[in-house]
Amino acid sequence: MTQETIARLRISLNDIEPAIWRVVEMPVTGSLKMLHDVIQAAMGWQDYHLWHFEAGDRRYGMPDPKWPDHNIAAARNVKLGALIDREVRQLTYTYDMGDYWRHTVVVEEVGLGEHETKYPRFVAGEQRCPPEDVGGHPGFELFLAAMSDPAHEEHRQLRQWHGGTFDVHDIDELTAKRAVAAIAIRRHAGKVAYEKSRVRH
Structure with missing residues (x-):
């Protein structure tokens, strides 16, 4: 396995304190x-909802043939390196157009990766991601207040809705690492299969 060019990215969920971030x-x-x-x-999202990236005046996502949008390009056809080559060092990623979670993605550095390492790779993070469908920023504030106070009038209902306790400091790093590593493993397997197909032809 040869060395790859890697971008270290910091992903921050906007407008929340303490900051929820991943590298x-x-x-x-x-x-x-x-x-x-x-x-x-x-981040710990479940990929239930629509999403898109913004870089300058361009948007990238998953165009829907049933609802054509000429202002959005297919994200699968755009390489991260192509944006970096255009001097793009920051993107906005929006997930769930109802709850409207906006993330700032910053390219912190670009360089050669480690030998024999499969990428992408989880590096670090702090603070747990909000639950899906919690109701955006106002809903998350209410959720945190209720979950932290057993006397809160909505504590029991929200705990039952969530399925248990919620520790804002527990990002479940092991699960995040495994989930990102699974993407790296699939990518590596695809590259190996592609190289084998080229040899056969």
């Missing part, structure tokens, strides 16, 4: 669709 290492040859998958895995 990942992403191959620059990976597409924005792969970056979407990595963000979902690293």
Whole structure:
């Protein structure tokens, strides 16, 4: 396995304190669709909803043939490295158009990855991601207040809805690492299969 060019990315969920953030290492040859998958895995989202990236005046997502949108390009056709080559160092990633979770993705550095390492890779993070469908920022504030106070009038209902306790400091790092590693393993397997097919032909 040869060394790859890797971008270290910091992903921060906007307008929340204390900050909810993750750092990942992403191959620059990976597409924005792969970056979407990595963000979902690293943050702890469940990929239930629509999403898109914004870079300057351009948007990238998953165009729907039933609802054509000429202002959005297919994320799977755009490489992270192509944006970096255009001097793009920051993207906005929006997930769930109802709850409207906006993330800032910053390219912290670009360089050669480690030998014999499969990328993408989870590096670090702090603070747990909000639950899906919690109701955006106002809903998350209410959720945190109720979950932290057994005397809160909605504590029991929200705990039952969530399925248990919620520790804002527990990001479940092992699960995040495994989820991102699974993407890396699939990517590596695809590259190996592609190389074998080229040899056969």
